Amino acid sequence: MTPEPIELPSSQGELRHHVLSVLVENKAGVLSRVAGLFSRRGFNIFSLAVAPTDPSRRFSRITIVVDAASAPLSQIVNQLDKLINVVEISHVNEQSVVERELLLATIGVAFDQMAGALALCASFGAEVLDATASEVTVTLAAHPDQINAFCELLAAYRVDQLHRTGLVALPRLTTPPVSPASAEPTDPHSN
Amino acid sequence: MELTGAQALIKALEHQGTEVIFGLPGGAILPVYDPIIDSSIRHILVRHEQGAGHMAEGYALATGRPGVAMVTSGPGATNIVTPLANAYMDSTPLVVVTGQVATGSIGTDAFQECDITGVTSGITKHNWLVTDAKDLPRIVAEAFHVATTGRPGPVLIDVPKDVSQSMMEWYWPEGTDDLDLPGYHPPVGVDEAAIAEAISMLLAAERPLLYVGGGVIQGGASADLRALAERLNLPVVTTLMARGAFPDSHAQHLGMPGMHGTYTAVTALQRADLVVSLGARFDDRVTGKVDGFAPLAKIIHVDIDRAEHGKVRHPDLAIVADCKVAVAALASAAGSATPSDLSAWWSELRGYQARYPLTYEPHDGHGLLKPQQVVETLRDLSPAGTIVASGVGQHQMWASQFWNFEEPRTWINSGGAGTMGFAVPSAIGAKVGRPDRTVWAIDGDGCFQMTAQELVTARAEGIPVKIAILNNAYLGMVRQWQEMFYDERYSEVYLSPDLPNYVMWAEAMGCVGIRVDDQRDVEAAIEQANAIDDRPVVIDFRTDASEKVFPMVPAGLSNDAIMVHPSQEQR
Ligand SMILES: Cc1ncc(C[n+]2csc(CCOP(=O)(O)OP(=O)(O)O)c2C)c(N)n1
Numbered sequence A: 001m002t003p004e005p006i007e008l009p010s011s012q013g014e015l016r017h018h019v020l021s022v023l024v025e026n027k028a029g030v031l032s033r034v035a036g037l038f039s040r041r042g043f044n045i046f047s048l049a050v051a052p053t054d055p056s057r058r059f060s061r062i063t064i065v066v067d068a069a070s071a072p073l074s075q076i077v078n079q080l081d082k083l084i085n086v087v088e089i090s091h092v093n094e095q096s097v098v099e100r101e102l103l104l105a106t107i108g109v110a111f112d113q114m115a116g117a118l119a120l121c122a123s124f125g126a127e128v129l130d131a132t133a134s135e136v137t138v139t140l141a142a143h144p145d146q147i148n149a150f151c152e153l154l155a156a157y158r159v160d161q162l163h164r165t166g167l168v169a170l171p172r173l174t175t176p177p178v179s180p181a182s183a184e185p186t187d188p189h190s191n
Numbered sequence B: 001m002e003l004t005g006a007q008a009l010i011k012a013l014e015h016q017g018t019e020v021i022f023g024l025p026g027g028a029i030l031p032v033y034d035p036i037i038d039s040s041i042r043h044i045l046v047r048h049e050q051g052a053g054h055m056a057e058g059y060a061l062a063t064g065r066p067g068v069a070m071v072t073s074g075p076g077a078t079n080i081v082t083p084l085a086n087a088y089m090d091s092t093p094l095v096v097v098t099g100q101v102a103t104g105s106i107g108t109d110a111f112q113e114c115d116i117t118g119v120t121s122g123i124t125k126h127n128w129l130v131t132d133a134k135d136l137p138r139i140v141a142e143a144f145h146v147a148t149t150g151r152p153g154p155v156l157i158d159v160p161k162d163v164s165q166s167m168m169e170w171y172w173p174e175g176t177d178d179l180d181l182p183g184y185h186p187p188v189g190v191d192e193a194a195i196a197e198a199i200s201m202l203l204a205a206e207r208p209l210l211y212v213g214g215g216v217i218q219g220g221a222s223a224d225l226r227a228l229a230e231r232l233n234l235p236v237v238t239t240l241m242a243r244g245a246f247p248d249s250h251a252q253h254l255g256m257p258g259m260h261g262t263y264t265a266v267t268a269l270q271r272a273d274l275v276v277s278l279g280a281r282f283d284d285r286v287t288g289k290v291d292g293f294a295p296l297a298k299i300i301h302v303d304i305d306r307a308e309h310g311k312v313r314h315p316d317l318a319i320v321a322d323c324k325v326a327v328a329a330l331a332s333a334a335g336s337a338t339p340s341d342l343s344a345w346w347s348e349l350r351g352y353q354a355r356y357p358l359t360y361e362p363h364d365g366h367g368l369l370k371p372q373q374v375v376e377t378l379r380d381l382s383p384a385g386t387i388v389a390s391g392v393g394q395h396q397m398w399a400s401q402f403w404n405f406e407e408p409r410t411w412i413n414s415g416g417a418g419t420m421g422f423a424v425p426s427a428i429g430a431k432v433g434r435p436d437r438t439v440w441a442i443d444g445d446g447c448f449q450m451t452a453q454e455l456v457t458a459r460a461e462g463i464p465v466k467i468a469i470l471n472n473a474y475l476g477m478v479r480q481w482q483e484m485f486y487d488e489r490y491s492e493v494y495l496s497p498d499l500p501n502y503v504m505w506a507e508a509m510g511c512v513g514i515r516v517d518d519q520r521d522v523e524a525a526i527e528q529a530n531a532i533d534d535r536p537v538v539i540d541f542r543t544d545a546s547e548k549v550f551p552m553v554p555a556g557l558s559n560d561a562i563m564v565h566p567s568q569e570q571r
């Protein structure tokens, strides 16, 4: 199985996606409310990652990468903000964001390929988690662009399993949270 | 004080000022029906849960207070899904309580289990599954708060049977600080700078227009709207949801815009250079083809829901505020402004009004009744302040066009969802909320057959509503489209005028039933009905199925493609 390069974050050209970092109440059904809103309104999700944020587990943070072509940003933010369980929404664009994604992949490597494969991993800072004589499972936590590049090079080997978590992101520390109203002027798609 | 969850729920509803619950019991909600016996709240036992939901809507629309309905789990809950969807579309505040199977059985396909919070998450403003009786007072307070503030809407509270049976220590949340709604902050106030800018845009415009939606009624802003319009001599259009927000008799009122709006209202939007939307949402039934809508106009969009700004049409000025606050601020700012001269605009509009008034061909002494004429006669013979409910179809459009709405909350109608069967139950709910008013439902024969059984409820509970069926023996609105756009190929729209026998059906339900098939009997029948106050009345008016609603903007076309009544077509 050769992984398709995932058409996710590309820093060149027009804006293809928005990254939203959404603080929600950690209550039953909240994820389904958020996902339901996106499907109902026709907002296309590229990836979504969620986990509790604080020790009290009162809130969770959802990082959503949404297709910029599917709706104007202001619509997405303002509709999301209407969900009662959504507490705060930050729109993080590429200049003002720290992003990470996690990859796990198992590749089949012939004996004579092993050294090259390990060197490739090392050059990306990927870590070997598990290995046999003919297979290695590696992990890489990096910017999605780097993960894309790594995946492309992995394709030289037999990729048995590949799993990506989707992006998680936080605003850089200088960016204040976007209130829904101020999301409007930056929106290039509104008609 | 130790209470069961059920007692706490009813007590919480009492604390919220609930006057009436529309509902029907069943297994999962049984515990909650026991304390109803001892409560001051009136319960109205419906014959179908859809009726409970629409009654609660009619109550809310007529009074401005949230409607409350209660049903059991599973099929009881799914039967109220249509009213929830309807209320969501029209931003009507409802609190619906559903029973649920015991918490331990959730997820096991237990008897009458249905994931109703899942089913309704897209058609409620919010919903709650209660998992602990001690949360009940807080959740009820949250539910009313969410339903009635910001952009109003329906909410649902799902209460498992073991929760309503377990014990809790009673308390009542003192204010919004005691609620657990960290993500809910409805906008308050208004940006004064935006108001000033709106006024200067209004003064600079040559062809300004106020496009008034349901938000003005929700916000109780009619008096301020009138002050604003009169001060600056502005023309006004009121959408289907806003009929009554501005008096129809007012000289500055151009009528309803949209697919079946008046020629002048539709054309005023197309010609305006500034459209001020007050609590309206640029619905497709108003805009027609969006690209061709109000092509010359700048837009000022006042709405409490930010997501409405730019959803359909990009506003040049967006004002996030309750119409109550925003229209008052506009009116007071206009008070110190010097109105501009709009005489050229007004003479253009007066020209349209003179040329294309609403019209129909009156009865010529032969044949079936003219539905428009029946509506006009009903209007003229009914007391001032009569509340009118309607179903969905041609009769709804004629009611909206030919009634004279003079005050808010006198028009009870299903706008966004277009729910057939809305008239009978919503009229009942309106009459419960406003027993001092005459309440007429103008209904279609198709619609009547969907929810007529609630007249049994009305008779049993002593709610004397009046129903005028415009019986054209057809699903008339669909027939109209088939006639006009499908080469008169009528597919599955014929209903028969005599099956059912409406008079016998009315009588079987304990109502007075009257049939009118002769034009000379119309007035007498209406007067007879208006004189009856101890039971519901149903009049079966036999109307001409060939009558069509005009004007009409064909679906998907620009408003410029408006078709006027055939008698007004240019030769
Ligand atoms: C629940 C529901 N089903 C179907 C429709 C589609 N529909 C809109 S108007 C209409 C005909 C209504 O017939 P009737 O009540 O007799 O009113 P008329 O148009 O004849 O005045 C239909 C079927 C609808 N709006 N609602």
Ligand SMILES: [Mg+2]
Binding pocket: B444, B445, B446, B470, B471, B472, B473, B474, B475, B476
């Ligand atoms: Mg009909």
